[in-house]
Amino acid sequence: MFRGFNLSLPSIDEFNKIDEFINIGENILKKTKLKVKSTLDDYLLNNKQLDGDQIINEWFPEVKAHMFLSHLHKDEKIAFFLAGLFREAFKIDTFIDSAVWGYSDDLLKQLDDKYCKNSDGSYNYLKRNYSTAHVHMMLSNSLNRMIDNCECIMFLNTPNSIVTSNEINNKTNSPWIFSEINTSIIIQKKTPKRLEQRVKVFSSNEMKMLNENEQQQLLIDYTVELSHLTKINLKDLVKWLSTSKFSESPEKSLDDLYAQHPLNKKFLSNER
Template identity: 40%
Template sequence: MYAGFNLDMSDELELFKQAGNTIYNAQKKKISDELSKFLLDDGSLNGTDMQNNWFPQIKADVFISHSHNDREKAIALAGWLKRTFDLDVFIDSAVWGSADELLKKIDDRYCKNPGSSTYSYEKRNFSTSHIHTTLSTALTMIIDQTECLFFLNTPQSIDVSSVINSTKSPWIYYEIGITKYIRKHEPDRPKGIIKKGMFENAQDLTIQYKLDMDHLYDISQFDLQKWQGLFTKYNQNHPLDVLYGMRKLLMEHLVS
């Protein structure tokens, strides 16, 4: 991963939901189909194979971290990124449902109390900890492989009633936390020339969040529109390099 962005997003990308749904449904099907292979008849699970193949053949430029209640916004954003910049996007909620479905299958088969419809507390704790640990490892792997992360900062993901911003989602807490410590590496591609004056009016960022997000860069709906305009005008550059230039991440690319 190279950079993370704290995105204050409105609902102005609704027109791209259909394109985003195509991406979302394809990812969810791939993940669901792959996970079903690891539930074996003999009662065993190959945890190593499962974590390595949780996201089968999914390659992404951008990872979108979001609240479950913001799924439609994330889907619309994914559609916009694909249609506008041809960027491949990973939508993290595509895995949550699959993880829950896999847990339900495991619990129904192995965790029910004999002769009852209830579940064993101890067995359920064991199955949940196993799946969530495996999922966390797989999420770390794909965040590491993607170039950047967008966090949808909305009242659904951040508790605005608290003086110090916090989240009630363990997955948001994990995903944003891991981006602070994961290895950072610059994109391995030929450097385009950013034309003089391209970012003369770019605003500096001010980060004020306390949810361990000081390493993320603030962007807004206005920034998304500005990004699109700059890429259209200077389309000899990779779209993410244009975004990084806006946020003053690739100042070495500016020419006098």
């Protein structure tokens, strides 16, 4: 990962061709998803234990993408729209993180039904804790790997994803947003080869998300550090889109975005 952006975009009502771009984004999601196994027996090793590596590779596969789009499920339509818009305007391939969230619940249900039931058919609390830990670790590590592999991460900052916001702190109810943002802070920043001969600067830090709804739902607030993400808004997005007609490649489009929002000048004598 090289750069991160904090996009404040409460709605997409100002844009044209909304449904068209949403459809393009939804098709990207469909292509991202693999045909998952119908039974866990396909993952059994000779010792009758499940092959965790194979489960990760097939349920949470790596996808080649330029941008990691972190968002809350409530904002999925906006995420689809942005993914479609970036594909059409810039040829940028966007990884929509909800592409793998949905898989985690399906996988967990299969594990719980096979390994976590009591004799009366109810679920065993301790066994379910254990299975949930495994699936969430698989998901978290897969998402962290995608953040590392993508050149750019964009956090979709809406009233749904950030529940309180001021100059001092931002709060989210989503453990996935909390995880993704913190991953983007600690992950090693990698300058693309095409930019290595230009001015060297430190980025500093960079984000993740999950579910919502229902009465008496468990909600836990996490403070998320967003200062390392470059703030952009609708006006900035429109300005970037205006460069699309001059764009020769996804990389050139990302370079235009970086140039419009240069990092704080902290020069390095040598590349890390």
